[in-house]
Amino acid sequence: MPLDLTTPLGATMALLPEIALTLGALVLLLVNAWRNGTARDSRLSGYLALVSLVPSAIALGILWMGGARAEGPAYMVALDPYRFAALALILVATAGTILLSLGYLEREGLIAPEYYSLVLFAASGMMFMAGAEDLIVLFLGLEIMSVSVYVLAGFNRGSVFSAEAALKYFLVGAFASAFLLYGIALLWGATGSTGLADIGARLSGGEVPVLGKLGLGLLLIGMGFKVAAVPFHMWAPDVYDGSPTPVTGFMATGVKAAGFLGLARILYEAFPAATEVWQPVVAALAVASMVLGNFVALSQRSLKRMLAYSSIAHAGYLLTALWPGSRLGSGATLLYLAAYTLTSLAVFGILSVLGRGGERDVTLDSIAGLARRRPWLAFALSVCMLSLLGFPGTFGFVGKWAILAAVVEAKQVVLAVVVVLTSLVSAGYYLPVVMAVYMREPAGSESHSGAGLPRPAVITVALAVAIVLLAGILPASALASAMDTAGSLGPAGSAPIVGFRR
Amino acid sequence: MTQFLASIGFDRWILHVLLVLPLVGVIPVLLGPVAMARRTALFVTVVEFVLSAGLWWAVNTTPGTLQLTSSMAWIPAWGISYAVGIDGISLTMVLLTTLLMPLCVLGSWNYITERERGYYVMLLTLLTGVLGVFLATDLFLFYVFWEVMLIPMYFIIGMWGGKNRLYAAIKFFVFTMAGSLLMLVAILALAWAVAGRTGTLSFAYEHLLTNSHVVGGLAPWLFGAFALAFAIKVPVFPFHTWLPDAHVEAPTAGSVLLAGVLLKLGTYGFLRYAVPFFPEVAASPWVTNLVLLLAVIGIVYGALVAMVQPDIKKLVAYSSVSHLGFVMLGIWAATVQSIEGAIMVMIGHGLSTGALFFLVGMLYERRHTRDISAYGGLAKVVPVFSLVFTVVALSSVGLPGLNGFIGEFLVLLGSFRVHPWATGIATTGVIFAAAYLLWALQRIIYNKLDKRENESLTDLSARELVVMGPLLLGILWMGLYPAPILRRIEPAAVRYIETLRGPLGFQGVSQQTPVVPR
Amino acid sequence: MTLSLIQAAADAPVPAGAVGWVWLAVALPLVGFLINGWLALTRPAAKTAVSVIGAGVLVAAFAVAAAIFVQLRGHPPEAPLIVELWRWIPSGGLDLRFSFQVDQLSTVMLLVVTGVGSLIHLFSIGYMRSDPGYARYFAYLNLFVAFMLVLVLGANLPVLFVGWEGVGLCSYLLIGFWFQDKANADAGKKAFLMNRIGDFGVLIAMFIIWWTLRSLDFVTIAERAPLRLAAGGAGVTAITLFLFLGCTGKSAQIPLYTWLPDAMAGPTPVSALIHAATMVTAGVYLVARTSTLFAMAPVSSALVAGVGAFTALFAASIGLRQYDIKRVLAYSTISQLGYMFLAVGTGAYVAGVFHLITHAFFKALLFLGAGSVIHALHHAYHATHSHDDAQDMRNMGGLRRYLPWTFALMLIATLAIAGIPPFAGFFSKDEILAAAFGRGESQPIWFLFWGMGVLAALMTAFYMMRLMAMTFLGESRVGAKEREHLHEAPWSMTGPLLGLGVLTVLGGLINLPVFAGGHAALEHWLEPVVAKAQDIMPLAMPHGQTEWLLIGGAVAIAVIGLLLGWKLTLARPILPAREAPPDTGFSLVLFRKYYIDELYDGLIVRPLVAISRFVLWKGVDQGLIDGVGANGSAALARGLGWVGSRLQSGQLGFYIVVFLIGAVWLLRAVAR
Amino acid sequence: MSAEVVFYLMAGFAVVSALLCITQRNIIASAMWLVSTMFSLAGIYVLLNAQFIAAIQVLVYAGAVMVLFLFVIMLLNVGRGGNDLRGAPVRLVAMLIGGALLAQLFFLGRVTPGGMAVLRGAAAGSGSPMDAFPAGQTALTAPAAQGVVGAIAEPLFRQYLVPFELTSLLLLTAAVGAVVLAKRKL
């Protein structure tokens, strides 16, 4: 169904998922106005939040199945499968986060129902960001997301770490968003528009003006911060470390996804003609992220912090996926994000149930011999590690495979080699986890047993792991749909992959 | 026999059954009571062997091409399919694997006492993985099996291994992965290069094989990536150091499978992929000389280092390095004899080294030490064990009439025409082999029985005899009447050489003129 | 019939008559081995059964051999008869059959091996009676015979190689028969390794032959060699040299001879059978087998002859100063083998084989005689719980009173080996020397070889007489108590001795030369085998008075040697081993065998082990590859990671600095 | 006196007060200097005929936001929290980085409507460069036509409807967040 996005009605239709979600958040706020004291209230609002995702999901389904597309050029928000996929991904991440939080907040005594409405606000921000067809929308969406995540990071008011995480995240974030904004300004100056499509059209002819180049550069800085790409990553370890674990998971899944999907849209729609400008930069950022993330992760004791660094490394992989600027590239980005999101959800879920009073002290030693006490948990954790490592049979491998294919298709073997070699390094910290849970003896009584696992978290982990395995063994549909979706991004008719048989 | 097999449609389902059956077997092992785990595993592996034995008649090896091929779309958009096939070479490897597997289960019967279920699950999974590598005819599938096979072995070493098992396990994993990851990139690059030229993206073996020449300047790099992956697995000096650690730490069955099967994956990879895909590179003097050098170093070096090992398992491990050197030499000589010899060495090494590890394991179960110096004079207390040990050791030494000789003889005979010097040096390996094995033999079963603990050793039990029996039979059979095996290998070997003849032939293929003109 | 089943895989017709059953000659001992082996593992006490089977199969095998001999005698084949058992290694152009070759040469060897073998088996029944490993012993012995027959019957090099290494294995097992004593086990290992070095040569030779002649069958080799190989060319020379390397290992020639003396650690009958009569002569057999090749390679032949002559001299000189009765015989064996190589190197292949046969007789006799001496002393010591060395001749003396039969028979053997007519040794040795002398006229170097041979003959006579004197003559140095227990061995042992004695006396007849009224039967018999070689490399036997001079000289020398040996030995009183003063000066050098063992040990063995352990294993493997390579890179990675995490200082200011540096760089990068 | 002169005066004032803002040891002082920067910017906005923006610049920024800052400063009583300026090395780094950054941005000074017109593909020197920018001309004329506020309101509620709605969501989020964090008890 074609929608004219320039009319209020059209825009409203196109934005149904976001709107539905926002309304849900508002309702939740209202409920909280009366019910905000006890753990039951917190749980209640948690489930409400979960429920309020449903209409959004339904709206999304309608749009997607109905084959909604923009009449004429997309305006302010995109209306294509790539956006829908992005929204779906974000919804999944949000749902997962909420489920993980349910038990966690009670355990850590964080009884403040606003938490969930903030999560929902953040989610809608992410949706706007990932679906933005206009830099202003992107910026505002990003701000909505950031503002709520700043707060969520500092949500554990009893913990100085949480507060510090929030402050660091906020200061650097605001700083970075200034760069982003400056970039938007210069781009607007260069092209007289903030619409991605218009910018793309304006820049398509011949040499990109310096104004545009600088704008692009500043834009990359801003986004680079959001996705925690080296050298704009320094905040990530500390913030991941200090935030409440479900929030960390939210950052690793939702925020990262939104950031990369937004970035993908920018690069593919606004700058398909400027590849020679941004490809070297993206490549450099990717290599730096992969190398630094993986190497530094080697030296971490705390699991949570190790995962923080590994998320930097994965940002590197994702940048590598963006590099080719091809359909395969955007598809790989989507696919890898899906894989990474699911796996991270599971990992952080496991981490959150393993922890006690924060997870900063969950270390290899503390999970030694986990398999003896909690075989399934150990199994899930191992699967996640292998998936993060990109081991065949897991979703992670499919994602990595797609990335490698994308760069190889673009004749950029060097990047591919860097990817695999750094993956090898990552084996140096993923495998010890598997070893610890299976091959080492319990370190004693104080080891984390996670007595009485909260059921929602368990369900989340189980589902995520199941999908990770399933998609790893039968990747055909995942790959195919990702590539189809990718086809909708970027200037129409971007070259299809050689010999793709349908 | 052949008619019977045809009548039950054997050739249509056997390969898939072989791949699936172990995984199916995993379920009862997991769900059944712990006590039943080993029995179930034994049952499954025996059935597997019986089924695979049918291949001996079912596979028509005369064309030398892949037989019993069947393909099923897996990721159609990417030209990836679940495709399997078998030829003379893989036939022997498959049979070797399926033969060793039940023996491994029997060999672990009392050795594994804790987490039995998991252990046998790992064994069965490993079986599927290994068979998959041998049977896959789609590079993606091949790679997946190649990697997946790592996990069970990793756990077998890491969970049921010795004191230093964690180090050994991760070393094994990382070494292997280091090679295979680069190979992954190479596979992709190859596929895309071919796709760019032919317009069809496909990972099917034959497709890539027939078009691999289009990669042009990329070939050396791709070959390098493949070769590295396989060289680490073989292992070729200097990538061999993971092997001793893995062998020493792994439980008996683990060592047996490592030596008996997993090492063959590397040489098999060279035979099946690395060399046929990039014959020009493989044939280039630079590469040839390098490989020859490493092979010869491996032979002599492995033997010398094995000689001075205080630990029996380490000794056997290094002997593997030495033996596999012969295989590399044979592959690069690329004459009919050398290729067949290489494969015979692969099989023979699988039997005799496997047997050696079993015997070491049996000693270990009795005395809980692998220290050679802890033994001596055993022939007095455990004559049967000593007899078996002697026979196996001699077969590994390459005593004519036993299996070891056939392979080494053919390899050297075939290679000498092509690379006289390398072969000459390699031949000294037979001396060193005798040196280290006989010395070990003497220190273990001969000399004075001066350790009190050894006086009460019990001789081989019936179960252990059952384990050794098939191996001994195989050793004798291969040594005395290898013709049937050779007959099945030959066409594939010839075809292999054909593929190399390509634009610039292998120097090995060209007929040599006598040293002195008439 | 299993054979028919096996031969289904073969496609050549089976020769008619006894020849077709030649495989039985191998199969019988093999069966004996299996049964005895089974008994050894299950009921080692069943000694009667073991003896019956062990000796029985040999006698049966001898019967087969005799039958074959008769058949060939009846109508001698012009071409060797090939009995193909099964297709062994079909691979490309190489189509190896497991087949036996029955011709005059192999028949002779067949007879010698089974015949002497039977006698020694019989002897062993008595000699090993009391040994706990009785069954095992016979199992090994049977296995040895089986392999030895494969060796002599093999129709192509690989099959021969099976036997070649098989006998090596058996000698290894039998030398280390009493493995409880480390020295014995060491000796066995040493023997095997030395042989392996030789086998290396054989292998290379096979490869070159395959390379150049595209076949490994003896018949084909003999056919093609003259056509495809240039006589005296690099190819054939290389082949023969490598083959000869193998021979030096198997037949204990310089430089690979050192294992044989140690091999005396095995039971004495083993020394008699394996290390005197049969196995060690395999090298000579191989040269005779491939005579065509050797004939085509004059350089190699010269080397063979030279090495043979020198070994003969060298070993004999060592034999002069040995006290262990078996060691003396061991060195004498080496030196006699040297004669045989001198023969085959000279081109006198028949003479070589002839000496091989006679030597088999008298050396076996000597060893068995020594065996019964040791047996007797051993029993004496055993009865008196004395711990003297039952093999040291200094503890013997005057034994002829106690062991008359042994004495008499060993004396015959001594005369034979010394070369006193009409005993067997005389004819064969004389023929060799004559041939060498004859070649000397065309190639003077052979005069030198001849000279060595003669000198060696002198020494031989000397040390043999010395042995006899120290053992049997003079006054007894055996303790008074022990003397009561000294007595001749039972008939089961002296019987075989007697048989060998007869052979020693009459052995010469099989090739009685013309001048002695014979008609060189063996020479004619072997004619078809060596004809080709003889054509290429014809012999020039001296005739007329030269011949008579040579004979006379040889006999004279032998007599002198014997007399010297007798007189000098008994001139001074000999002290028992316990109070004997250590040798000094050159005699010490001789006693210590020129320190060759020490040399090998210090120059090759120890350095090799040390290098392997400290340089290769600890250095390269653990230090370089693992330490620097694997673990090093891992440590490096961790180190980098550590540095990275140190930079993560927690100070926001620093974070922003990094951020900005990155930002500035990025802006430069895009704006460029 | 002409607009240029006024502009440069105000620009100079803005820069100076900005510099003082970041170098003043006393926090309150630097806050005040920031306010003065904002005022001068408001003036410049007027010169660039963005009167409405100038107005809310004064209201929202110099008014609301800065008051909030000062309030917090007072509340935390970190007013004379001593010297929070970093040491000499950091200052050097700051100068270097700042210089490098400025060097990257310096070309902005040479941007002219003509140059932008050329980028738009308008033939150089063909009449006024503004011919290439109809939107710009309306921007000049619109205030006169429909009043300062109306001129802004028109695009605000048509073109930029979606972002406008987003800002409301943003402010709501911020409010909730601030409340959550500031609440005494959780």
Added chain:
Amino acid sequence: MLLGPALLLSAVLFTIGVAGVLLRRNAIVLFMCVELMLNAVNLTFVAFSQVLGLGGQVIVFFVMTVAAAEAAVGLAIILAVFRHTRSVDLKNINLLQG
């Protein structure tokens, strides 16, 4: 028309803001510098809007709301931190590291 000079001015102010962020340790001042940077960007928008139309001014309007929102949350966070550490000096805020 004052385009180039205005842009340059904004660049200068932006840089000054960046320098300020580098120079100061006090979280609040740091944040003020960020506000300064945002203002600089606003100037860019306004300057361009002379040529490119009123869109720029609208965006400035949005930016101001963003700034306000950030200010609200940011200052709340600073308060929260202050509760724990009794200080807003960044050199005391480095518990998370490594």
